Amino acid sequence: MKNVTDSFVSSVYWSFAESFGFNTDILATNPINLSVVLGVFIFFGKGVLNDLLDNRKQRILSTIRNSEELCKGAIEQLERARARLRKVEMEADEYRINGYSEIEREKVNLINATCDSLERLENYKNETLHFEQQRAINQVRQRVFQQALQRALGTLNSCLNSDLHFRTISANIGILGAMEEIID
Structure with a gap:
């Protein structure tokens, strides 16, 4: 148990002995060693660090x-797509306009054809009515x-007797004789 007590006392002694304070011994603090190590590290590490930074810089610039x-490629594709869209929209407008004008033309043609057919039917009806009226x-x-x-x-049969019949025939013969003299 003496060992445990000794170790406790020794740890308490050293903890108070190394307490906070400012050490003015330059050799004990090793600033020369640290500056040499830092100088060597900066001198030799500078090239490695510069190479690492240059590589990183080149990768970033490449990216x-x-x-x-x-x-740029996406912008060019976008411009081509916009140009195609404008072209397609113009064609769609042209088809729409042509379609509407074609529909209007067909509508006018259909109306004209229907009017012509109605007029022919009306004429045929009138001709048929006129023909049927004439026949009637x-x-x-x-x-x-x-x-x-x-x-x-x-x-004539009830009024005509032989005397009247004879006079009618004689009058007609006289008329025909007079006509014959005029012709000669």
Whole structure:
């Protein structure tokens, strides 16, 4: 147990002995050694550090150049896409305008064709009506003429006797004789 106590006392002694304070002994603090080590480190490490920084700088610059080239390529593709879009929009507008004008033209042609057909049908209807009217009028005339002829024949047959018949024939012969003299 003496060892444990001795070690405790010794640790307490050393902890107070190394307490906070300012050490003025230059050799004990080793600033010369530290400055030499730092000088060597800076002298030899400077090239390595410069190489590392230059490599890092070159990678960053290369990445920036690649990014700029990709950006330029993307801008060019965007401009080409915009030009194609404008072209397609113009073609779409042209098709739309041509389509509407074609539709209007077809509509006018259809209206004109329908009007022509209606006019022909109207003319055909009028011609058919006129033809049917003429046919009906001719049929009525034929019936009236037949009825008049039948009445006249009936009247003649009832009124005509041989004396009247002889005088009618003589008068007609006289008319024909007078016509013959005029012709000669």
